[in-house]
Amino acid sequence: MAETAHQGSHGGSAKSWLAVSVILIGFTVGGVALTGLGGNSGPNWLFVWVGVGICAVGGLLALIFDIFSDVIVDAPRALAAQEHHSPHEARLEQAELERKALEAN
Numbered sequence: 184m185a186e187t188a189h190q191g192s193h194g195g196s197a198k199s200w201l202a203v204s205v206i207l208i209g210f211t212v213g214g215v216a217l218t219g220l221g222g223n224s225g226p227n228w229l230f231v232w233v234g235v236g237i238c239a240v241g242g243l244l245a246l247i248f249d250i251f252s253d254v255i256v257d258a259p260r261a262l263a264a265q266e267h268h269s270p271h272e273a274r275l276e277q278a279e280l281e282r283k284a285l286e287a288n
Contacts, residue, residue: 195253202244209237 195203213234216227 195250196248198248199245199250199253202241202248202250204241205244206238206241209234209239209241212237 211234213231216230216234219225219227
């Protein structure tokens with residue numbers, strides 16, 4: 184079902200983005216609360232736990248929406264090997280040439 188809805192796209196559906204956004208908001212709230220940016224000298228534990236709760240709600244949304252079904256697995260790509268020259272490769276080529284010269288004698 185996900186493949187037909189997102190032909191060739193890795194973007195995910197709106198409901199998946201909603202779940203991930205809720206998790207991100209919860210993580211941000213908890214992270215900012217841990218830094219104590221609210222004027223306190225230490226972490227604001229109330230907002231840390233609020234952030235944890237928001238993350239938990241986002242996680243439940245992710246489970247309910249089955250966001251992993253949005254993943255589209257493409258066929259493996261066969262890329263042509265690009266020519267490169269490394270010192271190790273040059274030594275191997277030199278050793279191969281020397282071996283062929285010894286075999287020819």
